[in-house]
Amino acid sequence: MDPLKVVRENILRMAGYVPGEQPRGGKVIKLNTNENPYPPSPRVLEAIRSSLDESLRLYPQPTADDLREKAAEVYGLPPECIIAGNGSDELLTMLVRVFVGEGEKVVYPTPTYTLYETLAEIQGGGTVEVPFPSDFSLPAGLAESEGKVLFLANPNSPSGTLVPTDQVRRLAESFRGIVVVDEAYADFAGETSIPLVRDLENVVVLRTFSKSFSLAGIRLGLAFGNPGVIEQMMKVKDSYNVNRLTQVAGIAALEDLEWMKENVRKVVRTRERMTEKLKEMGFTVLPSRANFVFARREGEYLKNLYEGLKERGILVRFFDTPSLRDALRITVGTDEEVDLFLEELASLLK
Amino acid sequence: MDPLKVVRENILRMAGYVPGEQPRGGKVIKLNTNENPYPPSPRVLEAIRSSLDESLRLYPQPTADDLREKAAEVYGLPPECIIAGNGSDELLTMLVRVFVGEGEKVVYPTPTYTLYETLAEIQGGGTVEVPFPSDFSLPAGLAESEGKVLFLANPNSPSGTLVPTDQVRRLAESFRGIVVVDEAYADFAGETSIPLVRDLENVVVLRTFSKSFSLAGIRLGLAFGNPGVIEQMMKVKDSYNVNRLTQVAGIAALEDLEWMKENVRKVVRTRERMTEKLKEMGFTVLPSRANFVFARREGEYLKNLYEGLKERGILVRFFDTPSLRDALRITVGTDEEVDLFLEELASLLK
Numbered sequence: 180m181d182p183l184k185v186v187r188e189n190i191l192r193m194a195g196y197v198p199g200e201q202p203r204g205g206k207v208i209k210l211n212t213n214e215n216p217y218p219p220s221p222r223v224l225e226a227i228r229s230s231l232d233e234s235l236r237l238y239p240q241p242t243a244d245d246l247r248e249k250a251a252e253v254y255g256l257p258p259e260c261i262i263a264g265n266g267s268d269e270l271l272t273m274l275v276r277v278f279v280g281e282g283e284k285v286v287y288p289t290p291t292y293t294l295y296e297t298l299a300e301i302q303g304g305g306t307v308e309v310p311f312p313s314d315f316s317l318p319a320g321l322a323e324s325e326g327k328v329l330f331l332a333n334p335n336s337p338s339g340t341l342v343p344t345d346q347v348r349r350l351a352e353s354f355r356g357i358v359v360v361d362e363a364y365a366d367f368a369g370e371t372s373i374p375l376v377r378d379l380e381n382v383v384v385l386r387t388f389s390k391s392f393s394l395a396g397i398r399l400g401l402a403f404g405n406p407g408v409i410e411q412m413m414k415v416k417d418s419y420n421v422n423r424l425t426q427v428a429g430i431a432a433l434e435d436l437e438w439m440k441e442n443v444r445k446v447v448r449t450r451e452r453m454t455e456k457l458k459e460m461g462f463t464v465l466p467s468r469a470n471f472v473f474a475r476r477e478g479e480y481l482k483n484l485y486e487g488l489k490e491r492g493i494l495v496r497f498f499d500t501p502s503l504r505d506a507l508r509i510t511v512g513t514d515e516e517v518d519l520f521l522e523e524l525a526s527l528l529k
Numbered sequence: 530m531d532p533l534k535v536v537r538e539n540i541l542r543m544a545g546y547v548p549g550e551q552p553r554g555g556k557v558i559k560l561n562t563n564e565n566p567y568p569p570s571p572r573v574l575e576a577i578r579s580s581l582d583e584s585l586r587l588y589p590q591p592t593a594d595d596l597r598e599k600a601a602e603v604y605g606l607p608p609e610c611i612i613a614g615n616g617s618d619e620l621l622t623m624l625v626r627v628f629v630g631e632g633e634k635v636v637y638p639t640p641t642y643t644l645y646e647t648l649a650e651i652q653g654g655g656t657v658e659v660p661f662p663s664d665f666s667l668p669a670g671l672a673e674s675e676g677k678v679l680f681l682a683n684p685n686s687p688s689g690t691l692v693p694t695d696q697v698r699r700l701a702e703s704f705r706g707i708v709v710v711d712e713a714y715a716d717f718a719g720e721t722s723i724p725l726v727r728d729l730e731n732v733v734v735l736r737t738f739s740k741s742f743s744l745a746g747i748r749l750g751l752a753f754g755n756p757g758v759i760e761q762m763m764k765v766k767d768s769y770n771v772n773r774l775t776q777v778a779g780i781a782a783l784e785d786l787e788w789m790k791e792n793v794r795k796v797v798r799t800r801e802r803m804t805e806k807l808k809e810m811g812f813t814v815l816p817s818r819a820n821f822v823f824a825r826r827e828g829e830y831l832k833n834l835y836e837g838l839k840e841r842g843i844l845v846r847f848f849d850t851p852s853l854r855d856a857l858r859i860t861v862g863t864d865e866e867v868d869l870f871l872e873e874l875a876s877l878l879k
Contacts, residue, residue, distance in 0.1 A: 180705060180706075180730070180731050181730065182707055182730050182731045182754075182755055182757060182758045183757055183761075185628055185677050185678075185706050185707060185731075186627055186628060186761050187627065187628060187629070187630045187633075188630075189630075190626070190627050190761055190764060190765065191761070193764060194764075195763060195764035195765075196768055198588075198591050198768040198769070201587075201588055201589075201590055201591060209587070212588055214586050214587050214588065215586050216586075217586070218582075218583030218585075218586060219583070219585050219586060223585075224581050224582070224585075227577075227581055227774070228578065228581055231574050231577055231578055232568075232574070233568030233569065233743075234746060235568075235569050235573070235574070235743070235744055235745075235746040235747055235778075236564050236565050236566075236567070236568055236569055236743035236744065236745060236746065237551075237559070237564050237745055237746055238548075238551055238562055238564065238739070238745040238746065239551075239745075239746055239748070240551055241548050241551060265615050265748075265767065265770065265772075266767060266769060266770075268767040268768055268769070269767050269770075272767060276540070276651060277536055277537065277540050278535055278536060278537060279537070280537045280538075280539075280631060280653060281630060281631045281653075283537075294768070301626055301764070301765050303630060303631075327535050328535075355530060356530075356535050357532055357535060380530070380531065380532050381530050381532045381535075389588070393583075393585070393586040394585055394586065395585075395586060395587055395588040395589075395769075396584060396585040396586065396587055396588065396589055396772060396773035396774070397585055397772050397773065397774065398589070398615075398769060398770075398771075398772040404532075405532055407532060407533055408532045408533075411533075411536050411540055411541070413545060414540060414543060414544075414545035414651070415540065415545075415651050417615065417616060417618040417619050417622060418546055418548040418618055418644070419548070419616060419618070419745075419748060420615065420616075420619075420748075421748075422615075422746060422747050422748040422772065422775060423746035423747065424577070424746070424747065424774055425772060428585075
């Protein structure tokens with residue numbers, strides 16, 4: 180029998196999320212997936228090294244309790260308000276599985292992280308897309324949109340822009356569903372909606388260890404929310420979703436916040452310099468609060484620029500859609516990487 | 530607003546899968562979650578150690594290509610027939626998300642791994658449960674049951690029994706949907722349905738590194754299936770579902786098959802001895818092809834026995850359901866652990 184005949188219609192139809200390229204080797208300057216250019220804390224490596232023994236034969240803690248207790252200390256919410264995921268992508272998956280049934284809707288401003296649309300498709304749900312105005316402030320009508328879940332990437336990708344916490348609060352007070360604030364880049368912004376979880380039962384805030392903590396390779400994210408919501412998420416997660424070494428790494432990373440903050444300061448300094456240079460070269464650059472910048476040349480098609488950079492060994496992110504094809508999203512690398520990028524870019528624009 | 534008001538009905542109603550206890554410390558003989566009592570290959574630990582560097586700041590390969598190529602070599606199917614998961618539980622999750630829409634059905638013989646039911650509930654789907662006969666051979670009528678997916682744990686848990694490959698083949702030839710053969714324990718049985726994937730487009734076989742490879746702590750599973758099915762599973766998986774260290778560990782484990790096989794031989798020897806001893810003590814023990822035994826005292830309620838063992842520091846698995854409460858499922862430990870278990874059991878039965 181043909182197995183495709185029993186695949187769900189919504190799955191068969193969809194294309195699937197396409198992650199940024201991960202080159203398998205060779206010398207490439209990788210400014211395309213917003214990884215941190217600086218290494219993780221040596222304490223993290225040491226903690227994993229100390230856990231490398233025969234205990235790997237045993238399952239991990241199903242609910243990552245030691246990690247949640249450490250996170251509770253750091254973020255000022257009790258452990259029952261916290262759940263750990265195999266990256267924050269898995270936390271997004273849990274949320275749609277809890278809240279979004281077939282035909283039900285997910286709301287988000289656009290352009291944003293395209294995984295939100297993919298996740299709605301996988302559920303057989305629909306989407307309500309509300310375009311950002313050109314300054315990427317909260318769109319009018321967003322709070323009144325009808326849907327079970329509203330996703331707000333904050334800072335947003337690919338724009339890098341931030342919606343201030345008091346506006347997030349007002350949005351959550353008005354929206355008739357769950358507001359998920361996806362704070363993958365919040366450490367670079369220095370502002371967070373985590374405290375809103377205390378007052379607003381419908382707010383869930385997501386954090387990742389992939390960006391500021393330089394740990395994209397270990398897959399770890401945290402969600403903060405009302406204990407009732409966390410309880411529902413626990414029901415749909417895989418039993419042992421976060422492996423032993425990642426749990427240990429997460430605890431060690433949270434015990435060395437200063438390492439992360441120092442890397443953030445370096446990235447922010449480079450980001451500001453990079454923004455100025457790009458402006459001098461004729462790009463429109465939105466004020467970034469993340470670890471990347473979004474540089475636009477109004478109305479120009481930048482695919483050739485993206486490909487020219489790639490030929491010269493520099494990967495940046497290019498989205499070939501009508502609203503984004505006149506822009507590039509460039510991760511903030513080390514100063515050396517950024518200088519090389521700017522140099523190649525200048526020569527390509529000549 | 531009350532967030533529980535927007536939770537999907539099926540999620541609100543369900544209880545969630547309850548994994549076996551994972552004690553957080555203390556001296557416990559753990560014979561409850563079918564972990565391997567022997568350590569993983571030293572080559573696995575060494576491979577992880579060599580990968581502990583600043584590359585953790587980078588995302589892993591999204592589709593674990595190096596690992597899939599190694600698995601292709603070992604299992605004799607091309608990489609496009611293989612997908613890696615964050616444990617085989619995640620592969621089960623991918624399968625229900627691809628095939629099971631709301632109101633659609635999942636079929637499985639019972640008693641079996643209770644996660645199949647949980648996964649159907651999460652999808653808002655239904656279940657068709659077909660009871661095994663007392664010898665746990667394939668139930669009549671199973672192949673004719675109506676459902677999108679049929680799950681067959683083979684060897685089955687908690688019974689430990691095996692359905693021979695030729696019978697699995699006939700089942701898959703007749704069933705009008707996908708047949709998922711969950712082979713978590715297959716290395717202990719010495720028989721596999723992986724070759725069926727060549728001939729039957731609707732067969733998916735799952736393997737885990739948690740049991741025979743002694744790597745429950747790293748979370749890794751593999752699915753083998755028709756390229757068309759694997760392609761659909763790729764659409765619903767999280768982008769970076771298997772972390773860097775787990776990918777490296779999986780490759781190293783597959784490069785040292787002899788280590789795994791030697792541990793399997795030891796476990797099988799102990800299993801046979803344990804089976805004999807339990808029979809001498811008056812238990813009915815099904816012929817186990819897994820790394821655990823299922824020991825029954827017809828009609829007796831064994832909760833006290835389970836609790837008595839627990840008080841003495843020995844954890845076994847007890848399922849408090851009408852059809853299973855006269856039995857215990859006991860993981861095969863080291864010879865020393867099994868001797869201690871048998872001793873305490875004998876004294877409790879006196």
